[in-house]
Amino acid sequence: MIDMINIGMDIGLLGVLLACALLILRSGSLLAIILLSAAYSLSICALFVILDAVDVAFTEAAVGAGISTVLMLAVIRRQDESLHAPRWPSAISVVTGLGLGLLLIVGTLDMSMYGNPLAPVHLHLAPRFIGQSGAETGIPNVVTSVLASYRGYDTLGEVVVIFAAGLSVLLLLPSANTETGEEHEDRQRRAWIADNPILKAALLRVIPLVLLFALYVQFHGDYGPGGGFQAGVIFGAGVITFGLLCGLGKLLAILSERWVSIGMAAGVLLYAGTGVAAMWRGGNFLDYSTLAETPTAGQHTGILLIELGVGITVAFTMISLFICFSRGRD
Amino acid sequence: MEILYFIVLLALFASMLCSLIRTGLGPTWFDRAISVNAFTTKIILTISVYLFATGHPQYIDIALLYGLINYVGTLALINCLNRRVAAKTPETAND
Amino acid sequence: MIDLLGGTLLILGSAVVLVGGFGLLRLPDCFSRLHAAGVIDTLGAWLVLLGLLVLSTSIIVAFKVLLLIILFYFLSPVNSHGLSRTALKSGLRPFTDKPS
Numbered sequence: 148m149i150d151m152i153n154i155g156m157d158i159g160l161l162g163v164l165l166a167c168a169l170l171i172l173r174s175g176s177l178l179a180i181i182l183l184s185a186a187y188s189l190s191i192c193a194l195f196v197i198l199d200a201v202d203v204a205f206t207e208a209a210v211g212a213g214i215s216t217v218l219m220l221a222v223i224r225r226q227d228e229s230l231h232a233p234r235w236p237s238a239i240s241v242v243t244g245l246g247l248g249l250l251l252i253v254g255t256l257d258m259s260m261y262g263n264p265l266a267p268v269h270l271h272l273a274p275r276f277i278g279q280s281g282a283e284t285g286i287p288n289v290v291t292s293v294l295a296s297y298r299g300y301d302t303l304g305e306v307v308v309i310f311a312a313g314l315s316v317l318l319l320l321p322s323a324n325t326e327t328g329e330e331h332e333d334r335q336r337r338a339w340i341a342d343n344p345i346l347k348a349a350l351l352r353v354i355p356l357v358l359l360f361a362l363y364v365q366f367h368g369d370y371g372p373g374g375g376f377q378a379g380v381i382f383g384a385g386v387i388t389f390g391l392l393c394g395l396g397k398l399l400a401i402l403s404e405r406w407v408s409i410g411m412a413a414g415v416l417l418y419a420g421t422g423v424a425a426m427w428r429g430g431n432f433l434d435y436s437t438l439a440e441t442p443t444a445g446q447h448t449g450i451l452l453i454e455l456g457v458g459i460t461v462a463f464t465m466i467s468l469f470i471c472f473s474r475g476r477d
Numbered sequence: 478m479e480i481l482y483f484i485v486l487l488a489l490f491a492s493m494l495c496s497l498i499r500t501g502l503g504p505t506w507f508d509r510a511i512s513v514n515a516f517t518t519k520i521i522l523t524i525s526v527y528l529f530a531t532g533h534p535q536y537i538d539i540a541l542l543y544g545l546i547n548y549v550g551t552l553a554l555i556n557c558l559n560r561r562v563a564a565k566t567p568e569t570a571n572d
Numbered sequence: 573m574i575d576l577l578g579g580t581l582l583i584l585g586s587a588v589v590l591v592g593g594f595g596l597l598r599l600p601d602c603f604s605r606l607h608a609a610g611v612i613d614t615l616g617a618w619l620v621l622l623g624l625l626v627l628s629t630s631i632i633v634a635f636k637v638l639l640l641i642i643l644f645y646f647l648s649p650v651n652s653h654g655l656s657r658t659a660l661k662s663g664l665r666p667f668t669d670k671p672s
Contacts, residue, residue, distance in 0.1 A: 149479065179503065514609060529624055552654070
């Protein structure tokens with residue numbers, strides 16, 4: 148019966164995904180496409196749950212439910228909503244798309260078959276990670292220890308990519324803010340959301356819960372699904388809610404852009420600094436075993452610190468993106 | 478007990494498909510917004526029921542996360558449309 | 573006994589959710605569809621989650637399901653309210669049989 152539930156869920160969710168994609172293809176309004184892609188991301192999150200990839204599902208839930216819709220809506224606010232795309236795509240885009248797809252398919256030919264028990268990853272990496280990561284790092288969640296310790300270099304690269312993305316948005320959308328703070332306040336007052344007591348009363352009370360949940364995800368990541376990336380996005384979503392409810396002016400009065408930039412850099416610095424501290428104490432870069440008396444305790448400390456660095460960078464990057472996209476002209 | 482979970486999941490999927498069709502059909506932005514909201518509700522329920530059915534209810538954190546932050550997207554939509562209404566005449570705000 | 577109660581709540585909830593889905597598809601205009609999407613769905617989600625609360629085996633899971641129920645109780649109506657006020661303000665009008 149469990150098998151039947153699994154197969155049914157697979158077929159159902161893949162069908163829903165296909166339906167979403169087809170509806171997006173034939174939809175003419177950008178707003179509809181944004182809402183449909185929110186539905187798409189929801190169903191792919193459920194699919195990750197079925198595949199037992201709970202950490203990935205967590206990330207998809209945090210990003211898809213909160214941030215991506217907010218950012219895409221902020222983008223279409225800057226331009227006309229209707230889609231002026233031609234009915235048929237141009238030859239160049241067809242050739243590029245098909246060629247790229249073909250290249251990707253050719254790339255997958257080198258991978259071993261899905262589910263093949265003799266694939267190299269199941270012979271060498273998986274037994275080590277599953278069998279010994281608990282003893283080596285003292286952390287029950289294998290995903291966290293692989294992400295933060297065994298593949299710490301990769302994760303450092305990912306954090307730097309997120310930092311660079313935030314930085315490039317800051318550079319591309321400079322603070323050429325033509326309206327003053329007062330004008331902004333005035334426009335906020337005209338927009339009705341600022342004086343809707345029901346939305347404000349209900350949602351302002353949820354923000355502390357969201358921030359608390361972010362901290363839970365951050366520090367519970369060693370034991371259950373979660374970690375720095377997810378926690379950062381959830382924290383950012385909480386702060387963005389405040390910005391949407393009370394206006395950008397109030398948000399900037401609490402958290403100035405200068406501090407947001409400092410926070411973005413501080414997380415990356417904390418991550419790299421942990422690596423340097425490991426070198427300082429006689430180990431390799433990002434080898435946390437030297438950070439405390441016993442190697443296991445050192446690993447635990449190091450993973451906690453770098454997850455915190457990831458969380459800080461992701462949270463402040465999200466806030467910075469929101470500020471960049473939502474200020475300026477309408 | 479499992480056959481019951483199966484029936485519940487089947488009903489949730491049927492309902493999910495209805496919301497999805499309404500999201501695609503529209504015709505106004507309001508239809509799409511409320512049907513995506515309904516879709517979110519059903520995905521949360523599906524994930525929760527599935528986790529209970531397969532015996533991993535400790536991962537219900539995911540459903541809780543959706544419950545906590547799915548309103549952010551709705552709020553952004555409300556904000557976006559309100560600004561548009563404040564900037565233009567009411568009729569142009571329709572999809 | 574507990575299984576029976578939880579199962580009944582689950583079946584009731586999924587029936588209500590199914591009705592909500594059909595309503596979303598069949599009702600004639602957007603404000604009447606709001607009943608299916610906002611009111612009925614909140615009740616359905618409530619019943620399903622209550623069933624899961626009854627069926628949950630550990631305290632921490634029960635607490636999380638309870639938190640989810642409370643969140644649905646508050647946030648789902650607030651969402652519907654915010655969206656419908658915006659719709660009224662943006663010029664959508666409810667469908668009536670009187671000529672406007």
